[in-house]
Amino acid sequence: METSRRTQWDDLIQPGMVHGSLYHDEMIFKDEVEKIWFKTWVYVGHESEVPNNNDFVTKSIGPMPVLMVRNRKGNIDLLLNRCPHRGNAVCVQEKGNRASFTCPYHSWTFANDGTLMNYAFPEGYNGADKSKLGLSKVPRVASYRGFVFASMATEGPTLAEHLGGAARTLDQACDNSPTGELDLCAGFLHHRARANWKFILENECDGYHPGFVHSSIFSVSDSAIGSLYGADAVAITRGFGNGHTEVDPRPEFRRRDQPMSWFGTTADKLPDYTAQMNAAYGEKRARQIMIDGMPHVMIFPNLFIAEIQIFVIQPVSATESIQHVTAIQFKDSPEINRRLRQQTMGSVGPAGFLLADDTEMYERNQRGLEIRNPEYLYLKRGEHRERRDEDGYLTGHSTDDLPSREIWKHYRSLMEPC
Amino acid sequence: MNAMTEAIAAPDILKEWTGKELSYASTFDHDLHHEVTQFLYREARLQDTHEYDAWESLWTDDGVYWVPANGTDTDPEREMSFIYDNRSRIALRIRQLKTGRRHSQTPPSQLARIIANVELLRSDGSEIAVACNSQIFETNQRGDTMWAARCVCKLRRVQGELKMAYKKVVLVNNNKAIYTISFLI
Numbered sequence: 001m002e003t004s005r006r007t008q009w010d011d012l013i014q015p016g017m018v019h020g021s022l023y024h025d026e027m028i029f030k031d032e033v034e035k036i037w038f039k040t041w042v043y044v045g046h047e048s049e050v051p052n053n054n055d056f057v058t059k060s061i062g063p064m065p066v067l068m069v070r071n072r073k074g075n076i077d078l079l080l081n082r083c084p085h086r087g088n089a090v091c092v093q094e095k096g097n098r099a100s101f102t103c104p105y106h107s108w109t110f111a112n113d114g115t116l117m118n119y120a121f122p123e124g125y126n127g128a129d130k131s132k133l134g135l136s137k138v139p140r141v142a143s144y145r146g147f148v149f150a151s152m153a154t155e156g157p158t159l160a161e162h163l164g165g166a167a168r169t170l171d172q173a174c175d176n177s178p179t180g181e182l183d184l185c186a187g188f189l190h191h192r193a194r195a196n197w198k199f200i201l202e203n204e205c206d207g208y209h210p211g212f213v214h215s216s217i218f219s220v221s222d223s224a225i226g227s228l229y230g231a232d233a234v235a236i237t238r239g240f241g242n243g244h245t246e247v248d249p250r251p252e253f254r255r256r257d258q259p260m261s262w263f264g265t266t267a268d269k270l271p272d273y274t275a276q277m278n279a280a281y282g283e284k285r286a287r288q289i290m291i292d293g294m295p296h297v298m299i300f301p302n303l304f305i306a307e308i309q310i311f312v313i314q315p316v317s318a319t320e321s322i323q324h325v326t327a328i329q330f331k332d333s334p335e336i337n338r339r340l341r342q343q344t345m346g347s348v349g350p351a352g353f354l355l356a357d358d359t360e361m362y363e364r365n366q367r368g369l370e371i372r373n374p375e376y377l378y379l380k381r382g383e384h385r386e387r388r389d390e391d392g393y394l395t396g397h398s399t400d401d402l403p404s405r406e407i408w409k410h411y412r413s414l415m416e417p418c
Numbered sequence: 419m420n421a422m423t424e425a426i427a428a429p430d431i432l433k434e435w436t437g438k439e440l441s442y443a444s445t446f447d448h449d450l451h452h453e454v455t456q457f458l459y460r461e462a463r464l465q466d467t468h469e470y471d472a473w474e475s476l477w478t479d480d481g482v483y484w485v486p487a488n489g490t491d492t493d494p495e496r497e498m499s500f501i502y503d504n505r506s507r508i509a510l511r512i513r514q515l516k517t518g519r520r521h522s523q524t525p526p527s528q529l530a531r532i533i534a535n536v537e538l539l540r541s542d543g544s545e546i547a548v549a550c551n552s553q554i555f556e557t558n559q560r561g562d563t564m565w566a567a568r569c570v571c572k573l574r575r576v577q578g579e580l581k582m583a584y585k586k587v588v589l590v591n592n593n594k595a596i597y598t599i600s601f602l603i
Contacts, residue, residue, distance in 0.1 A: 094593065187488050187497045190595035194560055216519035221510055322595040326498055341498070346507060351485065351500045353514060356600040360522040363560055 009416045013408055016380035016401070020369045023196035028415075029318035035414050036301055037062025038152040041162040043303035043312060044068055044078060044138075046184040047146045048331070049095075054112060057095040060314050061150060066138060067091060068148065071113040072099055078138035078150050079114050090135065101135075110135050145174045146182060147303070165393060166244035169295035173305055176294050177330035178276035184310065184326055186341055189349035191323040195362035197301075197315040200323060201407060203358060204298040204306070205237055205245040207398035208381065213361055217353040223264070228252060228398065235398035238389065243300030243410030245403035248395075250292045262293025262307070263339075272335040294328070298403065300410060308340045309348055319366060323359070325349060379404045435593070437490025440549055440570070443538040454548050455536045457573060457580045462552070465602040466529040470512045473602060478574055478583040481505045485587045485603060490568075500592070500599065515602075522600040527558045529601060539570070545583060546573040552587075556601065563597055566590045 012019040022028060038061070045059045050070040058081075059068045067079040081089050083103040090101040090110060100117060102109045107120040114135035119125065140151040142159035147170060149159050160167070174180050193200065203209065207229040210218075217223060228235045228249050235249040249262070259267040259274075267274045267290060277286040294307040304311040305328075312324040327344035329337045348355040382400025389395050396402035433439075457476075464473040477483075485501035486492045494502045503511060514520050531554040539547035547570065554565040572584035587603050589596065 185496075187492070189487050189498050189500060190593075192595040192597050194597070213521060216514045216517040216521070217510075219517055219519075220513035324595075338495070341496075342502070345499055345502050346510075349487075349498075349500050350596050350599040351603075353511070356522040356598045357520065359598050360600075367559070 009412060013412050014376070016383055016405065017376040017378060018408055019376055023198060023366065024318050024369050026318050029196075029315070031415060032315070033062050035417075036411075037315065038064075039156070040153075040301065040414060041140075041142075041149045041151045041157075041159055042301060043299060044141075044148045044150045045312075046182065046310075047076065047143060047148060048181070048183045048185060050076070051185075052097065054097045054099045055095075056091070056098060056112065058091075058093075060312075061138065061152060063314070063316055066150070069112045072111065073113070075113075076141060076143065076148055077113050078141050078148075079110075079112075080136040080138070082136065083108055084116075084133050084135065085119075108133075145170050162242055163299070164240055164242055164244070165391060166240040166242070166246070166297060166299055169246055169297040169299075169305065172292065172295045173328070175281075175289050178273070178280040178333055179331040180280070181331040183329040183331040185329055186327045186344075188312075188324045188326045191325065191348075191350045191355060191359060192316075193321050193323065193359045193362050194319060195321055195359075195366040196318055197313055197321040198407070198411075199362045199365045200313050200321055201298060201301065201304075202404045203362065204304045204311070205247050205296065205403035206401075207233070207235065207237060207247050208400070209358075209361070213357050214354055216357070221353075231399070233398045237396045237398055237400055237402045239394045239402060239406030241393070241406075241410070243407050244298065245300075245406050246295060246297040247398055247403075249296065249398070253291050253293055257291060259287055259290035260293075261291070265339075270336055270339075273330075273333055276333060298407075300407065306348075309344050311348075321362075323355070325355070379408070435489060435590075436568075437588070441540040442549075443540055447538065450546065451536065451538055453580065454538065454546060454573065455533075457582075458533050458536060458548070458550055458571070461582065462531050462533045466531055468515070468523075468526050468601075470515050470602075474508065474512045476582045477505065477508060478576060478581045479505060481508060481582060482584050483508050484585070485589065486592060488593045490588050500589075501587075501603075520600065522598050525559070527556045527601040530555050541572070544574070546575075546580070547571070548573065554603070560597065565599070565603065567603065 012022055042061055045068045049057050050068060053070055053072060053074050056067050056069040059066050065081055067081050069077045069079055071077050081091055083090050085106060085108055088103050088105040090103045100109055100111050109118045111117050114137050116130045116133045138150045138152060139154045142149055144159060174182060210229045234251045235247055238246050238248050253262050277290060295305055296307055298304050302313040308328050309325055310328055314322040316322060325348045327341040329340060346353055379401040382396040382402055386394050386396050386402060461476055483501055483503040484494055484499060486499045515523055518524060531552050533550050533552050535551040537549050539549055541547040549570050552567050552569055556563045568588045570586045571582055573580045574583045
């Protein structure tokens with residue numbers, strides 16, 4: 001069996017070709033849950049979603065819900081919402097503020113760091129060790145610039161090792177905020193797709209599709225996105241390793257040399273924000289940040305920062321996924337925040353000008369796999385023009401399949417070991 | 419009702435998803451109710467049959483089209499909504515649909531909706547406010563989907579004709595993960 005397994009991966013993932021079953025086989029999905037979602041670092045939420053002590057919000061790790069809690073001491077804990085007694089949910093609210101959680105079934109009560117405080121009629125337990133009956137906690141939780149990641153594995157690479165060079169993109173995002181902090185306070189839209197999660201992942205840094213999938217909105221609005229992904233574009237794609245990929249449009253924006261061009265506007269239309277940025281970073285550095293703009297990065301396996309939005313990709317089954325999406329807000333910058341929200345609401349979610357059509361493509365991809373031939377998907381675009389940049393990362397043209405190839409390379413490294 | 423039950427206030431959780439109670443008209447104006455209901459039926463039909471220009475012409479110049487998420491009385495100026503269109507964005511939405519390359523509506527959803535429970539609301543006189551429910555059957559390439567919503571519309575008379583100045587569509591499952599909804603809801 002083990003030798004055939006080896007052959008299986010050689011067969012499923014070939015250079016520039018991946019087998020269709022990777023997107024619909026339920027056994028492969030079960031394997032992914034164990035080897036990816038419950039093992040590697042995954043993005044869970046942002047510290048600004050639980051600003052006060054005792055705040056909690058329901059998030060997920062793969063198909064499993066978790067409670068992200070700022071406990072009584074102000075630390076972030078990730079609790080599993082399952083009473084150790086009989087498995088009932090100890091919290092059925094999506095979010096709120098609570099110092100403790102009481103299971104409604106038999107009244108076991110837990111502190112918001114998971115500790116079992118009390119159970120009803122304790123004499124019946126004859127001195128059982130309460131410290132072993134707390135809520136389960138996700139073993140490893142780590143933050144980077146407010147982004148909370150978790151790993152269900154007790155051991156493994158550190159978050160810094162996992163992020164590697166992709167940490168630059170999170171820094172870049174935070175630098176666009178005058179306070180250096182993001183604020184994810186606008187609430188999430190939850191957009192369901194009847195498609196495998198990897199179709200979503202691969203689309204996020206696919207610069208080949210926008211001119212076609214989004215031609216309807218580009219043709220009737222003055223969107224600046226279209227010009228980034230033409231055949232003449234100087235934007236590039238990059239793989240950071242560990243499955244993290246980005247579209248880096250900075251070469252294009254630096255060529256334009258116009259602050260806020262990345263946002264389709266000019267600095268004088270955002271006087272408060274510009275003043276805040278100049279005060280925070282000095283005019284020279286502020287100008288550079290406002291030319292470079294926000295990142296467009298897919299942090300494997302589930303955090304997509306699309307300039308002004310954050311998407312969290314959740315797998316539900318081999319053929320069902322959810323995109324959770326919200327507008328990025330810069331802490332204490334109301335002037336630009338309104339525009340960030342308005343633009344986001346127009347673009348994303350089930351009714352969005354962009355995402356309704358992206359999601360239509362994911363679902364059509366999924367249905368396409370019901371057709372037997374060809375068995376493989378073809379991901380060779382730009383193989384011949386991959387280059388290493390000065391940091392040693394692979395780069396390609398903004399319309400190349402390089403991000404997909406990078407994702408599959410990492411995917412195989414996680415899935416193949418027995 | 420005894421003293422015991424009177425003393426128990428309804429918990430906030432009962433209103434968490436339905437929002438504040440609406441203020442209903444205290445008298446029944448039969449003619450107005452009929453006229454408004456006919457307007458809502460016409461609007462529903464134009465949506466179901468993708469008559470985009472005719473639907474857009476129902477709007478006033480300052481129309482607001484709002485489909486909130488995560489509740490009923492959210493603040494669209496602070497929180498994410500599925501749709502929060504001012505008049506120019508309504509026009510953009512229609513222009514996109516009319517390109518024929520709005521892929522999620524190509525081919526278009528096949529739709530039939532029922533508008534019911536039409537009740538006039540109190541209003542200050544310059545506008546006619548009305549609440550109704552809508553239940554929509556959609557079928558498209560993905561499959562069949564049922565949608566249900568509580569709606570509030572504000573109508574205004576412009577040169578004798580009713581026009582829509584405000585439409586709020588509260589999907590009853592607006593806190594859940596929902597499929598693409600790119601037809602006119």
